[in-house]
Amino acid sequence: MKTSVAEARTASTAGSRLTERIASLLPGFTDIVTELHGHFCLVAASHECTVATPAACVTDSKLRVKGLEPHQIAAGWNAMNSQQQAMADLLSTHTCSFYQVDIPALINSKPSVLLTHLKPAATELDPSEDELISALKTILPGLAVVSANPTSLSEIYSLYHKIAYVTHSPEKAVSCVAAARLELNNVGRTVTRKLGSRRRRPRVAVVQWTDPLYIAGDWVPSVVSISAQQDERVKPGLPSVPVQPSSLHGNDIIIFALCGLPMSACECIVKKCYTTNLDLPRLSDSRYIISDATLLFSRPSLVNVVNTAKAVAEIVMDNSEYGLKGKMWREWTWG
Numbered sequence: 001m002k003t004s005v006a007e008a009r010t011a012s013t014a015g016s017r018l019t020e021r022i023a024s025l026l027p028g029f030t031d032i033v034t035e036l037h038g039h040f041c042l043v044a045a046s047h048e049c050t051v052a053t054p055a056a057c058v059t060d061s062k063l064r065v066k067g068l069e070p071h072q073i074a075a076g077w078n079a080m081n082s083q084q085q086a087m088a089d090l091l092s093t094h095t096c097s098f099y100q101v102d103i104p105a106l107i108n109s110k111p112s113v114l115l116t117h118l119k120p121a122a123t124e125l126d127p128s129e130d131e132l133i134s135a136l137k138t139i140l141p142g143l144a145v146v147s148a149n150p151t152s153l154s155e156i157y158s159l160y161h162k163i164a165y166v167t168h169s170p171e172k173a174v175s176c177v178a179a180a181r182l183e184l185n186n187v188g189r190t191v192t193r194k195l196g197s198r199r200r201r202p203r204v205a206v207v208q209w210t211d212p213l214y215i216a217g218d219w220v221p222s223v224v225s226i227s228a229q230q231d232e233r234v235k236p237g238l239p240s241v242p243v244q245p246s247s248l249h250g251n252d253i254i255i256f257a258l259c260g261l262p263m264s265a266c267e268c269i270v271k272k273c274y275t276t277n278l279d280l281p282r283l284s285d286s287r288y289i290i291s292d293a294t295l296l297f298s299r300p301s302l303v304n305v306v307n308t309a310k311a312v313a314e315i316v317m318d319n320s321e322y323g324l325k326g327k328m329w330r331e332w333t334w335g
Contacts, residue, residue, distance in 0.1 A: 020144075020167045023111035024049075025059055025096040027260075028299030029163070033115070035301060036164055036172045044109040046099055048260070050294055058106045059099035091139075094119040094132055097149070107139055113166050114140075118147040150300045151218040152237035159300065180302040184226060187309045191227045194317050202252035202316055204228040206297060209259055210273045210280075213248075214240045216257060220297055223305060227313040228253070245280045253315060255289040256332070257297035266290050267332065274334045282334050289315055291329040 023044035024030040030049045033039060042055035049057075095101040097119035106114075118132050127135070133145045144166045150156045157177045164173035195201070204224050208216040215234050222236040231251060233241050248254055258266045267290045274280055291297060296308045310322040311329050320326070 021110060021112045022167065023058065023106060023109055023114045023116075024055075025099060025101060025114070025116040026299075027051075027294075028301050028304065029115040031299055031301035031303060032160060032163055033167075035176055035303060036160070036167070036169060038167055038169070041167070043111055044106055046096075048099075056105055056109050058102045058109065059096060060102070061099065090127055091132070091135060094127060095136065103139070111140065112142060113144045113146065115146050115163065117149045118145075151239070153219050153222050153305070155237075156219060156300045156302065156305065160302070176302055180306055183306045184223075184309050187306075187313050188226045190321065191313050191316060194319075194321075201228045203231065203250065204253045204255060204312065204316070205231040205248055205251040206255045206257050207248075208240050208257060208297075210256075210269060211277065212242050213245055213280075214242055216240050216297060219300065219305065220257075220308070223309045224312055226309050227316045245277070248281050248286075249283065251283075251286060253287045253289060254283075255291055255297075255312075255315065255329075257291045257293040260293050260298045262294050263290050263292045263328075263330065266293065270332065271334075287315075288332045288334060289329055290332045292327075295328050 020038075020041055021043045022033055022038060022041045024033055024042060025044075025046050027046055027049045030042065030045050030051050030053065033042060034051050034053075039051065039053055042053050044058045045051075045053055045055040046059040047057050047061070048059075049055075091103050092101055095103070095106075095114075095116060095118065097117045114136065118129050119126075121128050129147060133147075136145060137143050146159075146162055146166055148155070148159050148162070150159050157180075160173040160177055161170065164170045206216040206220055206224060208214040215231055217234045217238050217240040219236070221230045221234050224230045225236070233243060233247070256266055256270050258269055261269070270290065274282070291311065295304060296311050298304070307322075307324065307328065311324045314321050314325050315329060
C-alpha cells in the first residue's frame, strides 16, 4: 500500500504529542512543524508564514521591496548584509538571517525551542553562531536552538529528524521522510512510464531571480533531475548560480520560480523584465513556465519538495497528472 506524505502526517498523530513551545522564524520550518503535527505547539512564527496558526508574529522584512526593481532589491539586500550594526541591534538582525526579529515579542512568547537560520558572521566583528546561541539562552534560559539552512535533500531529511528530536517525537520524522522518499520514487516511475525510458528528457532551467539572473541550486537540481535534464551549471547541494541571459539558450523549458513569490507577483516581474531587458532570450522553441514559489522550489518542507517534483513532472509530461497545473504553475508566453 502506498503512503503519501499527507497520510504519514495523519498516521504520526498516533505517537506522542509534542509538549514544547516552538518559535519558528522561517515559513519552511513552520511547514515542517505542521507536517510533524506540532502546529498546536507553535507560539511564534514569521510574517510570511502561509500555514494558519494562532502563533504570534515576531518577524518583519529586513528590506522594504515594494516598488523596487529586481536589480534594486538585489543591490539593497547586498548592501544591508554588509553594513556594521550596533550591539543592541545584533540579536534583532542576526537571530534570523532572512528577517528582522522582534526580540521583545519573541521573549514574550516564551519558547522552549527556536527554529531559525542564524545569520552567519560576515566579518570578525560579527557574532559567531555560538555567541548568538549563548546570548539567546541568556534572555531565554533553557532554550534549544536549531539553526539550519538545508541545501540538499539529505539535509532536509536530517532537519526533520533534528526538529523531531528536540520536540521529543522522533517517530514522526521517520514516517514523513519514508513517505516522501516513496513519493519521489513514484514520480520518477510515472514519468518513465509516460515518456518511455529511451526518449530524451527535456533540459530544464529553473530561474530563481531575473536581475541579476540566477539559476536555482541547493536541493532543486536533485528534484528536477527526477523528471528532466538539469541545466549543467548547477549541481545538487551547491548554491544558485549567476548566469548571463544568453546562457538560457539550449533549455527546452524555462521555469520562473522567483524567491518565494506567488504566481501573480512572479508573472509581473517576468513580464516587466522581458519588456525592458532586451538581452533576455525569446526562444520560440522553448516553453516558459510561471510557478508559485511559495509552494514550489523554495521552502525546504517535504510537502514542498514532493509538490515540486510533481509539478516538474507535469510540466515535462505536459499534462495535469497531479492536479497542480493552473494552481501552482502555468504556461507563459513573452509575445
